[in-house]
Amino acid sequence: MTVLERFHQKDRAALSRIISFIENREDGYITLLSKIYPQSGTAYKIGITGPPGAGKSTLVDKMAAIYLKEGIRIGIIAVDPSSPFTGGALLGDRIRMQDLSDKGDVFIRSMATRGSGGGLAEATREVALALDAFGFDIILIETVGVGQVELDIAGLCDTTIVVLVPESGDSVQTLKAGLMEIAHIFAVNKADREGSGRIVAELKMMLDGRLKYRNDGWHFPVVKTEAINNIGIEKLIDDVSAHRRFIFDRHSKDDYRFNKIGAELKLIMQQRLQSRLIPELLDDKTVGNYVNLIIEGKTDPYSITDELVSKMMLKRIEI
Ligand SMILES: Nc1nc2c(ncn2[C@@H]2O[C@H](COP(=O)(O)OP(=O)(O)OP(=O)(O)O)[C@@H](O)[C@H]2O)c(=O)[nH]1
Ligand SMILES: [Mg+2]
Structure with a gap:
């Protein structure tokens, strides 16, 4: 039986394992979260x-x-x-x-x-x-x-x-x-x-x-x-x-939940951009290159941001 199956059968050891998995950001933890989400x-x-x-x-x-x-x-x-x-x-x-x-x-x-x-x-x-x-x-x-x-x-x-x-x-x-x-x-x-x-x-x-x-x-x-x-x-x-x-x-219970889920979705998106996408698009080396271009007067932070956002929207970037 997988840890997830044991989790669904209310096995506390599986719960502990899954929590550690989440806390340590182990590979696949996001998929795991989406699998347990429907029960929450x-x-x-x-x-x-x-x-x-x-x-x-x-x-x-x-x-x-x-x-x-x-x-x-x-x-x-x-x-x-x-x-x-x-x-x-x-x-x-x-x-x-x-x-x-x-x-x-x-x-x-x-x-x-x-x-x-x-x-x-x-x-x-x-x-x-x-x-x-x-x-x-x-x-x-x-x-x-x-x-x-x-x-x-x-x-x-x-x-x-x-x-x-x-x-x-x-x-x-x-x-x-x-x-x-x-x-x-x-x-x-x-x-x-x-x-x-x-x-x-x-x-x-x-x-x-x-x-x-x-x-x-x-x-x-x-x-x-x-x-x-x-x-x-x-x-x-x-x-x-x-x-x-x-x-x-x-609020009706449904309304309250509706609003909470909306806020949660925005938060997850925001955190994902912050913790994954931004570091990926703007690693230190890339930032350095952009800064040089800005100092040389060839571009500016606004144009770069526009460029990165378009790039992100055009290309499916794994976040
Ligand atoms: N006099 C008095 N002491 C208390 C009361 N409640 C808690 N304490 C004592 O205050 C101390 C701190 O209690 P904790 O419950 O650990 O406080 P905490 O806010 O969780 O502490 P941290 O998690 O370290 O920030 C312990 O020694 C408790 O026994 C109370 O109602 N009166
Ligand atoms: Mg405490």
Whole structure:
């Protein structure tokens, strides 16, 4: 039996193998993605992002434990973790965990940092696709920080939770615009610590002002959590469910999917051009030759671009 056949039969070893295959960009991984794509499209993706050490993994762990109790199958992706995902509550009861993993109800994967920023978001989307196609109902994706990679990853999630801690207090006013755009829910974790009331108040004040509603009309909830003490997690999950209902009340499920697939198609095309076609058409030597021609006044970057685009459209270039 091929790995793909075993994948379709819900063999977890085959899933692991396929994820590594995707992550390592092994030959043929794109064909593989297109083969598993038809089985995807049903998983709900939840992004959890925030500063290092905010308690994201602990939150993910506690959320996953609740979902699992409800019989929901959970895939977890920890992107570029600065500390390893311990799987505390999940792994706490090893026997139960064994049962769960035998049934294939939970799967945890950490993604290593890979060279260029763009590649990591791309690989994360593809790994999420594999988990989706494998049959996980919810995929929790943990990312650190607010760089472009995090913004890109949040863009592919249905609901994004931004985790802050009391120590973030001073920075609430300077929350990056990008962060506000990707957030659907704010979790103020480590609420057992001093200053949590203040940051919640500051956040609410900010959100009640100009930023009360997102462009789509969603009103950001602010949830206080103590991940290590398992406090506030149910409320957080309720808010995720409320956001999910909000999305599907606003758009029909089909419309939402239609728009997501359109955005995905554009993204895949863009990434492919960026990661494959451009380097192929413009390797360093070719760039050097063009630069010399530009300096000699024989051509200019606009004409070269036009020329390359025409060349690309006329000739079927393997990307
Ligand atoms: N006091 C307190 N500590 C917490 C809470 N939640 C998590 N922690 C602790 O904070 C530390 C970091 O937790 P993680 O869950 O690893 O945080 P993270 O955001 O995933 O960290 P990175 O992935 O490394 O960015 C750990 O020592 C946790 O036990 C909480 O609610 N209160
Ligand atoms: Mg973590």
